Amino acid sequence: ELKVEQNPLFLSMQEGKNYTIYCNYSTTSDRLYWYRQDPGKSLESLFVLLSNGAVKQEGRLMASLDTKARLSTLHITAAVHDLSATYFCAVAQYNNNDMRFGAGTRLTVKP
Amino acid sequence: GAGVSQSPSNKVTEKGKDVELRCDPISGHTALYWYRQRLGQGLEFLIYFQGNSAPDKSGLPSDRFSAERTGESVSTLTIQRTQQEDSAVYLCASSLSHNGGRVSGNTIYFGEGSWLTVV
Numbered sequence: 001e002l003k004v005e006q007n008p009l010f011l012s013m014q015e016g017k018n019y020t021i022y023c024n025y026s027t028t029s030d031r032l033y034w035y036r037q038d039p040g041k042s043l044e045s046l047f048v049l050l051s052n053g054a055v056k057q058e059g060r061l062m063a064s065l066d067t068k069a070r071l072s073t074l075h076i077t078a079a080v081h082d083l084s085a086t087y088f089c090a091v092a093q094y095n096n097n098d099m100r101f102g103a104g105t106r107l108t109v110k111p
Numbered sequence: 112g113a114g115v116s117q118s119p120s121n122k123v124t125e126k127g128k129d130v131e132l133r134c135d136p137i138s139g140h141t142a143l144y145w146y147r148q149r150l151g152q153g154l155e156f157l158i159y160f161q162g163n164s165a166p167d168k169s170g171l172p173s174d175r176f177s178a179e180r181t182g183e184s185v186s187t188l189t190i191q192r193t194q195q196e197d198s199a200v201y202l203c204a205s206s207l208s209h210n211g212g213r214v215s216g217n218t219i220y221f222g223e224g225s226w227l228t229v230v
Contacts, residue, residue: 033219042202043154043221088153099144099219101154 002027004091006102013079013109021074021105023089032072033090033099034063043088046074079109113137115222117203123228124193132188132225136205141183144204144219147172154202160186193229200224 003026013019023032031050035043047056049065049072056063060083062075072089086106092099116135124130136143145157156170160180171177175193180186190197206219 035221042223043204045218045220048218090154099156101146103153 002029002091002093002100004089004100004102006089006105009103009105011105011107013076013107015080015109015111016078018078019076021076021087021089021107023072023074023091023102025070025072025091025100027070027093029067029070029091029093031092031099032065033092034072034074035088035090037086037088037104039085046087076107081109081111083107084109115203115205115220117201117222117225119225120223121226121228123230126195126229127192129189129191130193130227132190132201132203132227134186134188134203134205134222136184136186136203137220139183140205140207140220142206142217142219143180143186145178145186145188146202146204147199148202148224149199157188157201190227193227195229198227198229200226 005024007022011019033048034046036046037043047063049063052067054065060077065072074087076083084107086104088101088104090099090101115137118133122130141162143160146154147157148154158171158178159167162183175191178186178188188201202221202224204219204221207217
């Protein structure tokens with residue numbers, strides 16, 4: 001059974017600092033997604049990672065995928081308050097329609 | 112429409128009543144998902160539709176839950192004899208053809224959700 005673990009679950013950062021969120025999954029996967037969710041809102045797609053070594057960047061966020069280690073990271077550079085949200089990773093397999101989500105990382109960026 | 116549309120946005124119902132939740136996917140999207148998100152928790156897969164193929168119902172938690180989809184358009188999630196533990200946000204998502212992901216890796220777009228409260 002595919003399991004997805006994120007850590008940390010809660011993260012409080014100072015503005016301007018860097019930090020990394022980790023997403024580990026239990027079985028072979030070929031698609032990994034990162035989403036952002038603001039309180040009371042739906043999910044916003046951030047990144048789709050398809051291959052080993054894939055790296056994507058958008059603004060202060062950078063996501064990478066290591067399929068051999070079954071690990072994806074979401075790196076935050078010079079955090080700003082607007083990045084405060086909950087971040088989810090989700091993993092799907094080639095022949096499986098069930099996109100499994102991690103529990104989410106609730107990020108708070110403080111001035 | 113421009114995005115995935117869900118209705119109602121909020122629903123309060125009495126325990127034991129049936130509810131229907133509707134999802135209009137993005138036009139042209141053949142893949143449609145339903146997820147449930149309880150307060151403060153992650154997303155729980157419920158059901159998946161892909162074109163005219165048989166739906167993947169493996170995530171439905173009980174036989175009180177069912178879903179239909181008309182062709183490649185609207186989907187309805189029905190919860191019969193609602194219980195308090197059914198209170199959650201029900202999220203619908205759609206994407207272009209779910210081609211195993213190796214080639215497409217298409218972005219999956221989520222609706223705003225239907226907030227269900229069972230009292």
